[in-house]
Amino acid sequence: MEIHRDCMEDLLRWKESTGRKPLxxxxxxxxxxxxxxxxxxxxxYDYVAYFNFDASQELCREFENTKSPSRLVGILGLYTDQxxxxxxxxxxxxxxxxxxxxxxxxxxxxxxAPEYHVMAAGSLxxxxxxxxxxxxxxxxxxxxxxxxxxxxxLRMENPKMYEFMEGLSSLDxxxxxxxxxxxxxxxxxxxxxxxxxxxxxxxxxQGLDAVEKIQRDILQSYSLxxxxxxxxxxxxxxxAVWSSIPSQLxxxxxxxxxxxxxxxxxAREYESALLWLQHAGLIYRVFCAEKPGLxxxxxxxxxxxxxxxxxxxxxxxxxxxxxxxxTVENPLYAEFRGAMAENMVLQxxxxxxxxxxxxxxxSGMAEVDFxxxxxxxxxxxxxxxxxxxxxxxxxxYMKKYAPKLALRYSMRNLKMDGSLLNIPLFMVDxxxxxxxxM
Numbered sequence: 001m002e003i004h005r006d007c008m009e010d011l012l013r014w015k016e017s018t019g020r021k022p023l024x025x026x027x028x029x030x031x032x033x034x035x036x037x038x039x040x041x042x043x044x045y046d047y048v049a050y051f052n053f054d055a056s057q058e059l060c061r062e063f064e065n066t067k068s069p070s071r072l073v074g075i076l077g078l079y080t081d082q083x084x085x086x087x088x089x090x091x092x093x094x095x096x097x098x099x100x101x102x103x104x105x106x107x108x109x110x111x112x113a114p115e116y117h118v119m120a121a122g123s124l125x126x127x128x129x130x131x132x133x134x135x136x137x138x139x140x141x142x143x144x145x146x147x148x149x150x151x152x153x154l155r156m157e158n159p160k161m162y163e164f165m166e167g168l169s170s171l172d173x174x175x176x177x178x179x180x181x182x183x184x185x186x187x188x189x190x191x192x193x194x195x196x197x198x199x200x201x202x203x204x205x206q207g208l209d210a211v212e213k214i215q216r217d218i219l220q221s222y223s224l225x226x227x228x229x230x231x232x233x234x235x236x237x238x239x240a241v242w243s244s245i246p247s248q249l250x251x252x253x254x255x256x257x258x259x260x261x262x263x264x265x266x267a268r269e270y271e272s273a274l275l276w277l278q279h280a281g282l283i284y285r286v287f288c289a290e291k292p293g294l295x296x297x298x299x300x301x302x303x304x305x306x307x308x309x310x311x312x313x314x315x316x317x318x319x320x321x322x323x324x325x326x327t328v329e330n331p332l333y334a335e336f337r338g339a340m341a342e343n344m345v346l347q348x349x350x351x352x353x354x355x356x357x358x359x360x361x362x363s364g365m366a367e368v369d370f371x372x373x374x375x376x377x378x379x380x381x382x383x384x385x386x387x388x389x390x391x392x393x394x395x396x397y398m399k400k401y402a403p404k405l406a407l408r409y410s411m412r413n414l415k416m417d418g419s420l421l422n423i424p425l426f427m428v429d430x431x432x433x434x435x436x437x438m
Contacts, residue, residue, distance in 0.1 A: 027145035028281035041090035054095035069113035086115035097128035107136035147194025151429035186426035193313015215317035246319035289358035366396035
């Protein structure tokens with residue numbers, strides 16, 4: 001099953017740009033980076049020349065011997081059956097983190113051979129770039145890729161409902177048929193998450209067992225990355241942090257607590273482990289903001305944060321949560337259901353706005369799930385996993401700071417209530433569209 005990804009339009013804009021530089025695609029393992037590069041090449045170029053630096057040490061050594069793009073193009077032509085022609089061939093450098101020299105060569109392609117279209121990616125490229133070694137500063141462009149969003153999922157699973165959502169032009173309540181059908185799609189999305197292989201398995205009718213096997217395999221590949229690519233001293237710490245995430249999110253306030261990783265654990269011992277997971281694109285850290293000032297990043301309390309996964313389906317699998325909790329009401333699931341809803345909202349906000357929001361607490365008496373900075377406004381966000389929207393925290397915040405608008409995601413219908421906009425959880429990907437309708 002072929003899945004249309006939103007970032008295809010971003011790649012097309014890159015191709016047509018007059019100031020085009022080599023493009024680096026970042027993102028976690030298994031989100032479809034290799035597929036999107038090859039598919040884009042097939043659609044918009046005469047030829048695609050694909051080079052995998054993880055599969056060929058010989059190829060890596062070629063970049064050790066020369067920096068000249070003209071010479072490299074001639075050598076690369078020996079490694080492919082495709083012609084390497086300016087403007088007609090897409091050069092794909094996959095798993096480029098395996099060769100610092102190949103990464104550095106992008107600088108020379110930019111300066112000396114801009115007529116060649118070069119695209120690069122790597123499963124742990126974020127970890128490599130964080131070291132700053134041989135990085136071509138200012139000579140490349142970046143595209144951050146994420147797991148499949150619910151918007152992309154709905155476009156594939158229920159095109160009619162997708163078109164309706166795309167065509168919204170007011171903040172009127174949604175028809176009941178839309179609430180019913182899109183809510184059902186959203187529950188299915190919560191089961192499979194946004195990893196393309198899991199999505200394809202679900203939508204092709206392979207069954208939940210196939211979906212869950214794919215998710216377990218992806219988690220296993222992440223664990224193998226810890227032992228293969230992380231510094232030796234950090235491997236057990238990364239694994240411990242990773243396995244603690246479901247229990248961290250099961251707490252009422254979700255705040256990351258080091259002693260839940262290991263008795264006696266200290267922040268300085270585990271900071272590098274958390275950073276490794278962030279740079280690998282596997283987790284998001286949401287920091288507490290002291291107040292809703294601009295810029296919001298200036299008011300972060302770096303000692304207080306929550307940790308979420310990059311994908312809600314993987315969180316469900318990591319937590320060993322059975323898929324049937326989405327179809328059968330179970331009071332034992334009530335607490336963790338809120339964490340899953342927050343993870344879904346966070347994924348969408350990060351994709352839409354390019355960075356993690358913050359959260360806010362008031363003397364332990366009230367807590368707002370997220371604070372989102374959009375242009376020159378800060379919006380408080382409350383996330384409710386069902387129809388019950390009772391709670392005082394958002395009211396405490398609104399009384400203290402009087403924001404122009406507050407957002408609440410729940411399974412209730414779209415409704416403007418004074419300065420509070422209730423948005424159905426399944427509409428989180430359309431948040432910016434709704435705000436433009438205000």
